[in-house]
Amino acid sequence: MVENSGPPPEVKRITWTVLVGGMAVLFDSTIVAVGIHTLATDLDVSLATIQWVSTAYLLALGVAVPLVGWAQRALGSKRLWMAALALFLLGSVLCSLAWDATSLIAFRAVQGLAGGMLMPLMTTMVMQAARGQNLGKLAVTIGLPVALGPIVGPVLGGLILQYLHWSWMFWVNVPFCVAGLILAWRVLPRDPAPTRARLDVVGLALLTPGLVSLLYGLSNVSHDGGLARADAWAPAGAGVALVAAFCLWAVPRGHRALVDVALLRHRPLWTSSALMFLSGFGLFGAMFLLPLYFQTVRGHDVLQAGLLLIPQGVGALLSRVALGKVVERVGPRWITLTAFLVTAVATVPFAFAGAMTNQWWLMGVLLVRGLGLGSALIPLMAHAFTGLAHDDVPDASIVSRLLQQLGGSFGTAVLATVLAGQAAHAHDLVGAAHAFDHAFWWAVAFTLVAVALSFLLPGQPPGRAPRAEQDRPGQPARTERAVARA
Template identity: 75%
Template sequence: MTTTPAEARPSRTGMDPEVTRTAWTVLVGGLAVLFDTTIVAVAIRTLATDLHVGLTTIQWVSTAYLLALGVAVPLVGWAQRVLGAKRLWMTALAIFLLGSVLCSLAWSAASLIAFRVVQGLGGGILMPLMMTIIMQAARGQNLGRMAVIIGLPVALGPIIGPVIGGLILQNLHWSWLFWVNVPFCVAGLVLARRFLAPDGPVQRVRLDVVGLALLAPGLVGVLYGLSNVSRDGGFTRTDVWAPAAAGLVLVAAFCLWAVPRGRAALVNVRLLAHRPLATSSVLMGLSGFGLFGAMFLLPLYFQGVRGHDVLGAGLLLVPQGVGALASRVALGRVIDKVGPRWITLTSFAMVALATVPFALAGAATSQAWLMVVLFFRGLGLGSAIIPLMAHAFAGLAHDDVPDASIVSRLIQQLGGSFGTAVLATVLASATAGAGTVADMADGFDQAFWVAVAFTMLAVALSFLLPAEPPGRQQTAAQGARAPEGAAANG
């Protein structure tokens, strides 16, 4: 897209209008992916009933998607260098659209699982690519406000998704769980064609075949093992520790292969020597316990202890979504003026404190009080990840942004999966044999305390972040960045 000098001038908010258009363009397309996982998660039992299969089989609707995502994410950097950002974005969005339509037309559990793989391949490319496109367009400026835009649906997805899923299951056929993606995908394709910067010619870039052969099955093994933790036996199950251990060995082997190769490797793991990326990624991974792991517990708590149905549980989480939205409105004004240390520390502390009432709650605890607590939990939830996203990219060269996006996305994905697995194991152990609602509530209390403990660990580690705002970090690292004339799509 060509830009006139007038268009290129910053707006009254200090942001380039073209950068803002780019951010919202990819966000519209990415909304389908961000909402899809949580929408489908609430429908597992309904799908098992309607497709006449057991829960063990239908769980593969989620597992197949997760594993396909693990295969796709490592390929994003190489694919972007070959096709360019715009072509890759539109291709991945078209794949996700195709997968959504096919899932809507599925006639059996087997066909639905197969079509979820198609969805997962598209979604696995879209998520890290969304961050790459926005951060490369920003060119090191206003990273905080860019991260606010990226993080908005990331926080709202787990909160609004169950509500949308519950409404669909209560009023429509389950196929609408996937049809709802279509408008976002179509709108995203139209906007991308109009507003994303054009790509250069397709390039020939050598694929790191050895790296792919190590990293892709390694990630699949870890993610598959963690996905089985919620079953009887937890981490002692062979289908948990065996694939997870094998996966970790392959991931370690990939790191040994990739370090000496730098940018020539499938993913440039040398970037973890860049302290902002390393510290932010570790904290984003750890957030899987306090943030996303607890999001696994809350709907189950409202259903198992408070007696609500899927829709009711989803609606009770709305105050948390309102809090997350409110925090982003406020954060957008200060994110580039305040250092990530204090915002992240305060946010994690708020999440921890707002989780404590659930660890103390019983079946008779005031529901109104818990909804007030959820609002404040949402305030922390909505602002905890944003400074980490902005800080991770501070001082990086333009061409390193794609690999940095992949690294941070993978660590966050693994952290979320591991956090959910640990809390699922604690919950299963604590509620085994629970004969009364009070016993069930005691089991949830234990799981919530574990979430609080890991969130407090994130509070402590937040002191590793710098106290100065991103702009000053960026100025200090100017010499390490690539020339401003570098191509925006790698």
């Protein structure tokens, strides 16, 4: 096999252009997460009320993500990207000008609608431009915001909350959004004339409320009472039923459905998506536990906890430097299996940690954990799109993004329930440390499940890059599907 020198210049320009906007979304999410307590104090509302700042964003994201494929077909990639980025800019400015908790929650929903479109669209545009070539190297690049977010977000959020007004948490998005819009206008290829794309109204009526109900129920599990709360199990159960009904509706309709879930018959997509779901436990679930551990058990403030998490983000960045040279030479099975195994092993020390555990030891462990977690996501992202036709990429991006988001929400809900159940019996610092130990063991267990599932991935790299224009057996030709979608 002739070694590929890398993506062509036009693909690199598109990739870095959409990364600028993507960084605004990732930084925003991690910055706001550390400011919840400050917002509750400054806006004089309860913690339960201010949690809607995060919940409203999450629910709006659930509304937006399923619509991305249809909106891209109707408007074109460049128009939709710039419209969504402009909406995120508007939402950020409005959030910074919010006068009370209600207005802030409403403006966060505006951000969520935009962010829900931007993240899957970012992956779609890059993978479509690549046309099946250099997927591993591109996955390294477009995964950069995921690595930088946990490094920059908590630290920047802590600095802002300590020295500036909370509104600056949203003003920091503005330069990224403005630069992203200018770059998109100059760099992204011009869209064809807008077309009239058929909207699957029934699918929209099933999937959107289903995702919103499911995400809402899972978000309430972290509150007192956990899964026993009516506002947790009832909406989550209704959401599962609606999503299941959507799948029954969508599978026989294929590309005519709001989201073509029949694509999950494509083995690279379903295996990668299943592992991305489990990676949500390691990324979002453990990120829920780690700051709380440093603040609750070790007594650090928000800024100190953010600084202590830097090694994990540095590890994720270093993994991208290392994998950029080997991701297309080694089969995804062995990279992913090793990465999840390293993540599990590096989580074990936290299952034994207490208030007096050596801090430098824990920071070293976090560096190794970041190496593992960052290495797991890159081959999964690349493998998910292997062999897909050009017109299947948008729906594949939506499916993988939704499953990763649901995995993060589900993982956070489970670990929050475990932590709350153990903490209810804790009467001192030792008991609190034991509660966290128990929750970290659950995180280890779910990561080991991902290790086992990694054997479903191919053990050898592809002999040659797949053609992006090829069609799946038994499916209509790509041009026929494109006409049917319109």
